[in-house]
Amino acid sequence: MEPNPDVLRDLHRRMVRIRLFEEAAGKLAEAAKLPGFLHLYVGEEAVAAGVCVNLTDADSITSTHRGHGHLVAKGGQFRPMMAELMAKSTGYCNGKGGSMHISSLELGMLGANGIVGAGSPIAVGAAFTHKYRDDGNVAVAFFGDGATNIGAFHEAANMACALKLPIVFACENNEYGEFTRRDHTMAITDIVDRAQGYGMPGVIVDGMDAVAVYEAAAEAIAFARAGKGPTLIEAKTYRFYNHHGVQNLGLKYRPDSEVEVWKQRDPIFTFEAQLEDMGVLTVDRREALWAELRADIADAITFAEDSPYPEQDQILEDVYTRMEVAR
Amino acid sequence: MGTVGVIANPAAGKDIRRLVAHASPTSDAAKIGVVRRAVLGAVDAGATRILLSPDRHNLSTRAVEGLDWETSAAAGVAIDILDEPAYGWSGDTVAMATRMAKEGVEVVVVLGGDGTQRDAAKGWLDLALVAISTGTNNVFPRSVDATLAGLAAGLVAAGVVALDEVSHRAKVAHVRFGDGSNDDLALVDLALMDGQFTGSRAVWDPGSLRALVACIAEPAAIGLSSIAGLLMPVDRRSPGGVHVQFGGPHRVRAPLAPGIFSDVAFSFVRALPVSSQVVLTGPGVLSFDGERDKVLVAGATATVHIRPDGPRVIDVDATIAAAARTRHFHRPDGAVR
Numbered sequence: 001m002e003p004n005p006d007v008l009r010d011l012h013r014r015m016v017r018i019r020l021f022e023e024a025a026g027k028l029a030e031a032a033k034l035p036g037f038l039h040l041y042v043g044e045e046a047v048a049a050g051v052c053v054n055l056t057d058a059d060s061i062t063s064t065h066r067g068h069g070h071l072v073a074k075g076g077q078f079r080p081m082m083a084e085l086m087a088k089s090t091g092y093c094n095g096k097g098g099s100m101h102i103s104s105l106e107l108g109m110l111g112a113n114g115i116v117g118a119g120s121p122i123a124v125g126a127a128f129t130h131k132y133r134d135d136g137n138v139a140v141a142f143f144g145d146g147a148t149n150i151g152a153f154h155e156a157a158n159m160a161c162a163l164k165l166p167i168v169f170a171c172e173n174n175e176y177g178e179f180t181r182r183d184h185t186m187a188i189t190d191i192v193d194r195a196q197g198y199g200m201p202g203v204i205v206d207g208m209d210a211v212a213v214y215e216a217a218a219e220a221i222a223f224a225r226a227g228k229g230p231t232l233i234e235a236k237t238y239r240f241y242n243h244h245g246v247q248n249l250g251l252k253y254r255p256d257s258e259v260e261v262w263k264q265r266d267p268i269f270t271f272e273a274q275l276e277d278m279g280v281l282t283v284d285r286r287e288a289l290w291a292e293l294r295a296d297i298a299d300a301i302t303f304a305e306d307s308p309y310p311e312q313d314q315i316l317e318d319v320y321t322r323m324e325v326a327r
Numbered sequence: 328m329g330t331v332g333v334i335a336n337p338a339a340g341k342d343i344r345r346l347v348a349h350a351s352p353t354s355d356a357a358k359i360g361v362v363r364r365a366v367l368g369a370v371d372a373g374a375t376r377i378l379l380s381p382d383r384h385n386l387s388t389r390a391v392e393g394l395d396w397e398t399s400a401a402a403g404v405a406i407d408i409l410d411e412p413a414y415g416w417s418g419d420t421v422a423m424a425t426r427m428a429k430e431g432v433e434v435v436v437v438l439g440g441d442g443t444q445r446d447a448a449k450g451w452l453d454l455a456l457v458a459i460s461t462g463t464n465n466v467f468p469r470s471v472d473a474t475l476a477g478l479a480a481g482l483v484a485a486g487v488v489a490l491d492e493v494s495h496r497a498k499v500a501h502v503r504f505g506d507g508s509n510d511d512l513a514l515v516d517l518a519l520m521d522g523q524f525t526g527s528r529a530v531w532d533p534g535s536l537r538a539l540v541a542c543i544a545e546p547a548a549i550g551l552s553s554i555a556g557l558l559m560p561v562d563r564r565s566p567g568g569v570h571v572q573f574g575g576p577h578r579v580r581a582p583l584a585p586g587i588f589s590d591v592a593f594s595f596v597r598a599l600p601v602s603s604q605v606v607l608t609g610p611g612v613l614s615f616d617g618e619r620d621k622v623l624v625a626g627a628t629a630t631v632h633i634r635p636d637g638p639r640v641i642d643v644d645a646t647i648a649a650a651a652r653t654r655h656f657h658r659p660d661g662a663v664r
Contacts, residue, residue, distance in 0.1 A: 002522045002535075189384035192341055193354040202352060203527075204341045211524040219346045231346060236415075261414070277624055278523045278610075 003214050005280045007053060011210045012275060014049035015268050017293055018042075018069045021078060024297045025068065025085055025099075026246040033305075034085050036098050041069030043208075043240035046267035047172050048073035050213025051140055051233075054221045060108045060126035060139040062119035064172075065100050066239070067112025070142050074109045078300035088307035094318060095310045108137075116177070117150030119143055120169065124156045127165035127230075138166040138224040146177025148191050157198045157230070166224035168217070169200075169232040172207065178243045179253045195232040207235030208265045238262035329375035329485045331477070332432035334423050334447060335362050336439035337384035338415075339461050343527040349586030350463045355384050358438065358461055361473040362390035365436045365459070366406070368477025372650075373485035376405040378432055380423035383415040417446050424450025433484040434641065436476055441467045441550075441616035445514050448499065448638050452512075455483065455490055456497075456638040463529075464549035464585050464617065466515045467497075467563075471643050479646035487655055490639060493646040495564050497637035498542040502613075505628035511615065514638075516541040516552040517631055518614040519607040525619040533589040536573040540605050542633045544569040550617045553581045558596040563640075568599040568633040605631045 003011065022040045029038040041048065044066075052073035055061070063070040071081060076092070084091025084102050091097070092104050103111035110126060113119045123141035130137040147153050148171065160167045171191045175182050183189070195202025201223075205216040213235055220231040240263060241248050249256045275281035310317075340353025366377050379387035391406050411426050413419045420439070424447040427435055434455045437447045444458050444467045457480040458468035482488045500513040521535040530551060543563045544555035555561075555569035558579055575594025583589050599605065607613070607630075609623025623629060650656065 002524055002526060183385075188355055189337065190341060190355060192352070193356070196352050196354065201345045202341075203343045203346050204338070205343065205527055209524075209526065211526040212528070215527040216343050216346065219343065223346065274524065274622070277622070 003211065007214070008275060008280050011049050011053055011214060012268075012271060012281065013289065014053060014073050015045040015210060015271065016289060018045045018048060018072045019268055020290070020293050020297050021068060021072055021081065024301065025082075026241070028085070028301070030246055034099070035087050036100065037244045038099055039066040039244050040239065040241045040246065041066050043262065043267070044172055044174060044237045045069060046210040046213050046271070047170065047207045047235045047237055048142070050210045051142075051168070051170050051217040053214060054217050055108070055140065056137070057107050058135070058137045060110055060123065060130070060137065062110045062123040062126070062139070062141050063112045064119060064142055064144060064147070065112060065114050065116070066144075067102060068099065071102055071104065071107070071109050071112070074104075074107045076104060076107060076109065078296050079303045082300040082304040083307050086304045086307075087309060088304055089310040089314070090303070090307040094314065096318065117143065117147035117152045120147065120153050120156035123167055124160045124165060127160060127167035128163065130166050131163070136225060138168065138221055140168045140170050140221075142170050142172060144177065145171065145173040145175065145182050145191055146185065148194060149177070149185055157194075157200070160230040161198045161200050164227070164229040166227065167230045168220045168224055169230060170217070171232065171234045172237050173234050174237050174239050176243070176254065181253065190234060192232060192234040198230075200230045200232055202232035202234065204234045204236065207237030208262075208267045208270070210267060210271050328433070329373065330378060330430070330432045331369040331374040331376070331480045331484045332378045332380070332427040332430075332435040333362060333365055333387065334380040334420055334427070334435060334437045334443075335382060335386045336420055336443035336446075336461070337382050337386055338417075339439040339443055340463055342463065342529050344463050344529050344531065344584050347529070347531045348584035350584065353461050355386060358386050359389045361438050361459065361461055362386055363394070364473035365438070365477035365480070366391060367394075368474045369436070369481035369484070370404050372478045372481025373487060374404065374481040375485070376407065378427060378430060379406070379408045380419070381408050381411060381413045382419065383413050417442065420446035421450040424448075424454060427451065428454065434480040436473075436480045437468070438473070439468070440465045441515050442618050444468055444638075445512065445616045448497075448514055449512060452499070452637060454638050455494065455641060457641045457643060466543055466545065466548045466550060466552050467616070469643070475643055475647060479641055479643040482646050482650045482655070483641055487653070488646050488649045490641070493649055494639040494641045496635045497640050498563065498566075498568065498633055498635050499637035500540055500542045500568065501632045501634060503630045505630070511621070513542070513615045515543045515550070515616045516555070517607075518551050519611045519623070519629075520614060520619070522612040522619070523610065523622055525612060525622065528618045528620070529584070530614050530617055530619060531584045531587060533583060533591045536591065537611060538573060538605070538607055539571040540568060540599065540631045540633070541571070542568040549582045549585055551583065551614070553583070554579060554591055554593070555596065557581050558593075559598060561598065566601050566635060569596060570599045570605050571596045599633060601633060601635070607631065
């Protein structure tokens, strides 16, 4: 059930990488150095890390508009990520995807997505590919509570179950769809209640607890690899910042007291305390890790700032696939 | 006189055992029906006030909205929802039970699994309790339709049947920690397992078990307590409990989770008299009534005593039978209530 110490340290590193990348991106956005909207994943790190630590590069994931955390957890490197956020040609998508459309096919990260609910059908396609090729790989669709109200999610979940595809539906229920409380847009509270309507098992885990997410994801992914079909994991979690941008308190649509309660359950700090109690992590090792990753972030920012924007004649590159037409 | 409390745990029946075992899901829609039937049962029995716990899923609100109170037998019955904040964690059930004690509730219907019943007992140790199972592998609450559970609760609350005639005092495994943290309790069993995390909380791996103290050790059960029950049965009404030490030459086969049977290695099993105690020593994680809930660091101790000072558990069958014997359900010819 429990991850071994190597996996625990891996989970921790993935979460700290996400946190530092997001905090740095937030500061750059405040300084008007990033174009476009920025949706920060801070607070939800345990979900991406707990799921992705169970995956390989050959497994596929689809993400959301809040997608940096999923790419970092899937092994994304800071330099091409930061460059992509700055729309530079050295980015993962040569600067033409940006925050909300960042992807890395080599890492099996099939894309963040600006459209709520649009990632799940893509993950179903990837899962179909894995089943058709019989390559033993799985797909994971990350999405939020709000996405389950979208028709595309329904079609994706239904088709995945009908075809018994190797896919895990990983719902990050952070209680808000953009600026609207969940209970204003749906008459149920637990997304998992929808799972049985499609004919798949669904479980709830504490999305602020990396080990809880890890345990459920390990089981769900093994279930998919074994050919048993889709599952739904609902991770109860919370974003510490606004829907977009870096404001956290004083928001009109959610009370500060609620934010403070969730922040006391910070997935990284609570995990570090546990690891230190266990002797898996020392204070020195923790401080060294944060320092090392902060240096990586600083390097990535310099790299991105020094990188050129794409040239005008590259505008259509990587946009259309050139197909040989048989004559 | 005549107040029935209803506490529903929205989190019950949705954990990882739907994936690692073969447990069925329990949706909110199902729970709303259970709450509604419990209310209707209690009202029909003659309860004059129903006090429901608020919850983050609004189970209680939805259960009672839309009921046609004017034309039903409920006319004149007060239906209230406690003005107590619900945060969406297990502490909610504890707080609701404590509050219901202060509100003068006579009988509480608690809907949930073993974990929910335990939380209710933590909030009000000797509450008069009708325990309904909506959780996963339940030992403490019995499977009974809420219509009848509510009816039994109402009959006792309204004074139709005397509590002492139809209830027994539940045993409690009281836990005291060497590090001075707050005392805790279990209603079914307490287990020490390998590990350092509470994780997804459920328990399904027999290889991680180190020791078990069961205050209910009944053979026809699912979960850790079934190990004790199959080796040395001590039912819920008999004094004392059972202590099993794991790892060792002996094997017992037991259903540890719904649909999951495992061979469990143990070194000894012994009866645990009321006066005795068991000391469990870390490192490890303690499971209370089947859920990993507290980490013990190396050398930390948890001392367990079993005492019969828990909830006064109402026997639903016995209660309705007692009321029937007094011709409570007879109506004069032609009378309409």
